[in-house]
Amino acid sequence: MTAVVRILLRRIVLLVPLTLGIVLFVFLVMRFSDVDPASAFFQGANPTPEQLHEFREENGLLDPLPVRYFAFVGDLLHGDLGTSVLTRGEVADQVLTALPLTMQLTFLGLGVAVVLSLLGGVTAAVYRDRLPDQIIRVVSLTGVAAPGFWLALLMIQYLAVELGWFPAGGYINPADSFTGWLKTMTLPALALSLPVAAQLTRIVRTSVVEELDKDYVRTAIGSGLPPRVVVGRNVLRNALVNPLTVLGLRVGYLLGGAVVIETIFSLPGMGKLMIDAVKNGDPAVVQGVVLTTAFGFVIVNLVIDILYLLVNPRLRDSAA
Structure with a gap:
């Protein structure tokens, strides 16, 4: 083994x-x-x-x-989450109906956060202490301090109401219209992901800067390898260890934040299901939503552990 x-x-x-x-x-x-x-x-x-x-x-x-x-x-x-005291229906059926939308929002937000943090963090590290780095650090610090619900309200006010670029709420199934689905999910995904992207950007920048200062990078660049090749092939992979650890912890924020964001944008996901259950005094549904969210967090962190092993050969070597 x-x-x-x-x-x-x-x-x-x-x-x-x-x-x-x-x-x-x-x-x-x-x-x-x-x-x-x-x-x-x-x-x-x-x-x-x-x-x-x-x-x-x-x-x-x-x-x-x-x-x-x-x-x-x-x-x-046996997969039984109980019975709703109001509808007398199975809680598992209600969760399975609402869960796909929450998963779409969570993973879309996760993807946006990863892409933005990699672009911003690597750019800031490569242009360390220069204008691009200073701009990215200011923007990321602002993003860390900005709550997701506040960003959601600002986006609705300016991008949806005033400019009319996106709908202010509602949901369109991607099977009916992929373009419509993308429009309805863009603002919620951005509001959910930007605080996480801002935090990850700072961590990616720090990790990449530490790698760039190591001897093997200077040796590789001095031997004639293009800097972009060294960064993309060696530096980035070694620098991803710490951001992956933080990303696993922030998945819980994404899952929990999706509840608030869904409520603001009137998305019929797990958030709306739980809020309605709390207002109507349906403890079985609240319990089912909380357990499903907690189990999802555990599974995602297991996946993060697997990715951590793949990008961290030193951990595999020490275990061997």
Whole structure:
């Protein structure tokens, strides 16, 4: 068994207690919240105490907490996220309907952030302490300080309302119109990705500058290799280790930020689903959205770990 496979297996095994911890945390938070599923079910009516008791008994709400927890875990293992107390529909069906849009927004924002940070960070490092570097550093510092929701509101005001370049909200399925989908997703993706791109730009710049100062770079350039070849073939790959680590942590921001951005742009994704569930007092749906988002964060970080191994030969060598 190779060193890389051993490292990956070790990471996968460590995901088991992490996942169980997430499940336990979400279960306890939802069970000790002030939201009563029985009262939410009879929302708008005037149920008697007997009706409330009967509902709680039928749905296992009167069982001891450990019994409810193990039943909850058993349902999760079968892909059952519970039943909405308002619609009486499966939460998993609602999540599967809303999840594709959130994934589109998250990965589109991730792609924009990666492209912008690589272009900005490498350019700033190559032109260190010169005008392009100074401009990029000022812009990236501004982007780090600017909240995503504030950027979203500015984009709606100027790019959508005043200039009319993009729609202010709504969603078009890419199967119906790819151009329409791209227009509806451009502003949300930019609002979500720009703060992450600004932070990554600064980290990419620092990593590339450190690599450019190493002896092998000066030797390669002195031997006649074009600087762009040295940067693209050697420097960039070695400099990606630290940005990849930060990128894994920022995926959580992208997933969480998508909830706010979807609400601002009226996108029918996981964010709207959770906000509606919170307003209507539907704890099963809130629980399902939170768990799905947490599991997505865990899986994406596993992918980042794999990429980290691919670009960091020193880690593979030390493991070997």
